[in-house]
Amino acid sequence: MLALYAAGDTSPVEVTRAVLARADAMQGVLNPFVRVDADEALAAADASARAWRAGLPTRPLEGIPVSVKDTAMTRGWVLGRGSRLSIGQAPATEDAPSVARLRAAGAIIYACTTTCENGWKAVTDSPLTGITRNAHDPAVSPGGSSGGAGAALASGCGPLALGSDGGGSVRVPSSFSGVFGMKGTFGRVPQWPIGPHYSDMAHYGPMARSVADAALMLSVMEGYHPRDPYSFPPAPPGAFLAGPLPLSGLRVGVAEDYGCLPVDPDVRAVFRASVALAELVGATLVPVPDFEDWRPTYRTLWQAGAWQALRRLPPERLELVDPEFRTEAFKGAAIATGDLIDAQMRRITYRQDAARLHETMDVVLSPSVSVLPFTAGQTVPDPSWPDWLEWGGFAFLANMTGQPAASLPAGFSASGLPVGVQVTGRWQDDVTVMRVCHALEGLLVEGRRAPSQLVERLGD
Structure with a gap:
């Protein structure tokens, strides 16, 4: 798009109108959006078009x-936040740091995408906004909790989406929807205000249809912000835009x-086929030793946080909360103080184990993700699965350690559903993760399907 704008072959207004039309066509099929702000988007697009026509110095997005x-x-x-508790609430008067930086970089903020209530699970449905569906097959879920973002990207409703991830909520929908998504190191993208119960396990991150697009998006969102002391x-400069990192000789844990x-x-x-391709181009494969199952630790931390998010609500407000979320949150009330402290200590151990592994x-x-x-x-x-905390487990370790982790489209199941491979890196080495994903993307061509190929299946 940027190249077309520079050449004068199209304009932000034409592109934005096409995106808005596509969003309107897909809303009734997939339900990716809470709202689409056409008037504001077109006004911003007109301002961008004038800047391009005038030959002014243009911003990254x-x-x-x-x-x-x-x-x-x-x-x-x-x-x-996908919650009926928000009904009647006043509109926000300012942007979160990530949104403000996107806007300052020239992005046209055109829509708000769906999530489950408070992002509590790895699929996307809520009492407020209903069920969001997968662009590859509307009968199945796009994952979550950034499922609206995944469905929008996969169906051609815009090239970039901002997601959040407290337990795989960027990576799960990226895998389920056949798109790319990354959560950087904790603190890479500043956060304010903090999410309702994920505390320092939550991250914001880019989602896109290509690694290069996500790298550009991340490059404008990252960096210190005074409202986030962890940032x-x-x-x-330019580190995320450096392109693929050659895999030959790279030590790749499996x-x-x-x-x-x-x-x-x-x-x-699909995972084994992806690993085989990495080895074929010279990556040095290193088996990862068995880990302790970290899902019970994550469960304790998550349920305690969920309880904290709801415990002060009066009964009449509590009745508005998603019943499933309410049930899981109330399990947090029964967690003993000693068990919570043990979980916090286990989390520190996981950070140390991960640091040692990446030596x-x-x-x-x-x-x-464990499942299709x-x-x-x-x-x-x-x-056979007690809850989402069982099948979403691959994502949780990086939320507890704070490491950078991304999900890259790797291929399709025999039934035609997307499968992602996760790339995890050492603390603050987000650039290597992004560049390795860029290299793998060039190998895993079967994992990518352009939105145009989905149009016939979904209809307009």
Whole structure:
């Protein structure tokens, strides 16, 4: 788009009109959006078009449409977080730092994408906004909680989306929707206000249809912000835009299941094929030793946080909350103080274990999710899974350690559903993760399907 704008072959106004038309066509099929702000988007597009015509110095995302998940504060919009508790709430008067930086970089903030209530699970449905569906097959879920972003990208509703990730909520929908998504090191993208219960396990991150697009988006969002004391200075200028990192000689850890996580046979097959391609171009494969199952630790931390988010609500307000979320949150009330402290200590151990692991490995490859996309409107694939905390487990470790991690489209199951591979890196080495993903993207061509190829299946 930027190249076309520079050449005068199209304009931000034409692109934005096309994105708005596509969003309107897909809303009734997939339900990716809470709101689409056509008037504001077209006004911003007109300003960008004038800047391009005048030959003015243009900003990194000048005239590029970007959607924002309903967990990030956006000026003029109600911060709903997928919850009926937001009904009647006043619109926000300012942007979250990530949104403000996107806007300052010239992005056209055109829509708010759906999430489950408070981003509490790894699929996207809520009592406020209903069920969001997968662009590859509307019968199944796009994942979550940034599922609206995944569905919008995969169906051609804009090139960039802002997601958030407290337990795989960028990476799970990226895998389920066949797009790219990354959560950087904790503090890479500043956060304010903080999410309702994920505390320092939550991250914001870019989602896109290509690694290069996500790298450009991340490059304008990252860096220290005074409202986030955990944020840190940005990478060197241009570091995220350096392109693919050659895989030859790179030490690539291979964690097919970490010795503790279940993996669907189709997911396993796509993952093994991805690893084989990396080895074929010269990557040095290093088996990752078995890990302790970290899901119980994450469960304790998550449930305690969920309880904290709801425990002060009066009964009449509590009745508005998603019943499933309410049930899980109330389990947090029964967690003993000693058990919570033990979980916090285990989390510190995981950080140390991960740091030690990366002394001998540059990145680690694993599946992004244990399972394939399953029926939309369900929280688990089938009754054999107690809850989403069981099947979403691959993502949780990086949320607890704060490491950078991304999900890259790797291929498709025999039934035609997307499968992602997760790339995890050492603390603050986000650039290597992004550049390795860029290199893998060039190998895993079967994992990418342009939105135009989905149009016939979805209809207009």
